[in-house]
Amino acid sequence: MVESGERPWLEQLNPEQREAATHAGGPLLILAGAGTGKTTTLCARVAHLVSEGVPSERILLVTFTRRAAREMLQRSRAHVPASARVLGGTFHSVAHRLVRRHAAALGLPGGFGVLDAGDAADVLDLLREEAGHAKSRTRFPKKGTLLDIYSRTVNAQQPLSGVIAEHFPWCEDHRDPISALFKAYTARKRELGVLDLDDLLLFWRALARDDVIGPRMASAFDHVLVDEYQDVNGLQVDLVRGLAAYGPEITAVGDDFQAIYGFRSASATHILDFPEHFPGTRVVTLERNYRSTQPVLDAANVLAAQAVRAFPKRLAAQREGGARPGVVFVRDEGAQAEEVCNRVLEAREQGMDLRAQAVLMRTSHDSDLLELELTRRRVPFVKYGGLRYLEAAHVKDFIALLRLADNGADAIAWFRVLQLVEGVGPVSARRAIAAMTGDVDAEAAAPDRLAAWPVARESLPANAREAADALINALIAARAERRPGPRAEGLRDALAPLVKLRYPDGAIRLMDLDQLVAAAHQARDARHFVAELVLDPPSSSADLAQPPHLDEDYLTLSTIHSAKGLEWDSVHVLAVYDGNFPACMAAGTSESIEEERRLLYVGMTRARRALTLYVPVRYFHRPRGNDDAHGYGKPSRFLTDEVLATCAVTRMPDDPLSPYGGPISGRKIDVSPDSLFD
DNA sequence: ATACGACGGTTTTTT
């Protein structure tokens, strides 16, 4: 036991936080508003538990991202070095660890692969084509939609018909074929020896339900702490309850007003139901905000008050002073880019590092023009969210090769890799794969598909065979090499000429591969390297780049989803117009509108001192098109008069509406050509 | 028969 005087991590806490950190006996729910020291409290709780004698390896900390896990474990360790062995990660990474350990019981090969969303969609696409849906005249849902439907069904644990009726009504006609397709999908993954991200959770739950493995798995822990509980889905709740059934005490932390992952089947109802699911729950509410100044919170509180249903909560600032948030009307997205740039640079002149500033947006392409402008003015920036590394074609090519080195049965990877060779398209690739997987008779006994290559290569056009052989030889060499670094290096070298040939900017793309090779050198186990990459994807190009970047000053650009849990001195939110906030895609149900409001709230509450919202008045219908089709947008419906009253509103001189002296209230003018249409 | 480049229309958010 440590004397209280030696526990600075507890003394920094306010009474509510301390109560949460030191709570003992029974489930605990911490309702923590934005900026109320949620992470501090959770880290203090971990430190407290360890200092009370709980062995650190018997504590499981489930977070929303791996980055959050790393950060928290680091902080806990700084308080109490004995926290070093706390097990931390996302639901998916914990699942991967558990499923790996019990792979045999689950009937999985030891080196089972993990499909990322792109790979999973490719498998579905293949089945879609095999079933003849690609050629049929009625439009069948595309792979991305299929994956969305599938994922929602699994994660919400809701029957397919209900999911389609509720969220994908336009697919109603195809319900039965979709159902058949999903069954084929399950079977195909088995054949390929792979799991998708949803499977990881399903397999974890299957383990939890086993009479022998379930209790043993749960009893490995004394405490399970779950962060961001407002964003868990039904399946994840099952997992937590499955653990709780056999002993560990559960702590959940979250804020129902920051629930922004409904599209992933998360629902804030779970955090509200927590006391029911875990009888005897102690609820602690944190409302003292240490992040933002009061004017920022005033605007956020007024926005939050619009919510139809929410836990009443009012954040109170502990910081002094501060300026009202700005709402800036600009002409269009071009003017917005210029204005943001100006303001960011001006702030830097005043002594605010770029690193203390961030630009946040609804969708990742909202920053397209800004990125051009920043590049033009040589302002360094790093972007989070949106298109990620693993989604770039050449990176996928490389990953497919790495997968094949682990698992020759992965036909999806074969399909991709073979088509890299010039002269090989979908048809001959498929033929070669069929030859390798052998129609049960010839090659069924051969566990290594590479053995069938001499036959398979005959299915390729003669002039492509030599280049394909080179790839195969690289794969054979890679298999003999167990160290992940050299293995990746060999495959990179084999891929390099093909990448250079295929992409005009091949040289740049090769640098991306070099970063992956560097990451592979750090990896412990070649077989898990790809799976871990999928579970902890580098979220920006900077993530893989090595330290030199860290010394530099750079601006952060991020989707609001990716900015969750983070904070900056100054925050700019782009494109706060109706159609974007809320997104027009979300206009369907009132709950999705509510979620959009919460999204704006999350964006606004990232700001410590300065917050600026931008409303482009004119926007282009086709941002990528070169025509000039545009419309005049309305400001976001969330920017009500009440919200605007808490802000300082600016109209830029070139705002087309401003020469008329700004809006005049009290007038109602109808403009309608409708009589022409009678 | 197959591969591949060109073109026009679309693209939310992510473990």
Place this chain on the structure above:
DNA sequence: ACCGTCGTAT
């Protein structure tokens, strides 16, 4: 960046 389609080259 992706998808589907179409025309041309092998």
